[in-house]
Amino acid sequence: MQSILEPWPWYVSGPLIAIIMFTLIYFGKTFGMSSNLRTLCSIAGAGNKVKFFDFDWKAQRWNLVVIIGAVIGGFIAHFYLSSATNMDLNPETVKTLSTLGFENAGKSLLPAELYSWDAVFNLKGLAILIIGGFLVGFGTRYAGGCTSGHAITGLSSLQLPSLIAVVGFFIGGLVMIHLLFPLIFG
Template structure:
């Protein structure tokens, strides 16, 4: 039982993702979370406001199962299969984050300083979340997909634009965490 309460190693999780990707490719489907958001927006009437949302969302409703599965899987993993909700990160990283004011580093899954209801009353945290959300949405639209779509589905299909996007995501993440993050906090 104790093995179940540990994160799955790459040699278990990786092949499971590969099997799912093989099945999706075999069925002629593509995976990505941002496409699910596009489908939901279209279902809610966004196609009347912007041509980007003008498509047959019914052909994509199979993909909405991904959102439901991610929510249910995340809940099960967090509340049933996890002995400790904290992410095991390097002690030096915990020390660096503590120095930036993130006292929950190494103790919680997400930093409560940014991802809690109390954080919504802090103007700095709220601005960071709004700007971050805007940049993620802009980047996903500009790159023609999100990190999961490019890194999992696009690379599985050997698409050069996905490789370029993934390299860009990593470079952007490194610039953010090493150059901008210390300036913000």
């Protein structure tokens, strides 16, 4: 019997995602986190300054439930459904990460070298946050949506632009991890 603290298998989580997507498609709705950010900016009054944010955000109120669900779900998953087990990383990956300065590779989902206040409040950390945030924001706007919107909603509704965007996300991820990551942390 599977423990509740273990990840759900694909045959449980996959159909649950499919049911949610079929329901959204049936009601003519789309899913994506970047659309929620646009809605929040519109609520805060960004539409007075930037035309992109000038739209009827009240028609997107239902989508704000996604943000609330992500926060509550993340809290529940972290504090009630997670176990403190080591990750089963390939020994070569651990070795490579160790050469890049990651001391506890495989011991934590969030390495302290990236996800700690010390890592954020220095010149390198701030530069990574600012440049990375700008690139993610630009890429999301340029691609017409975020990874969740394209990979889940776009692919499930068979949209060719979403397929192209998802392929681009994967290529970008490979370039980042194999070329840029060693330059930044090497």
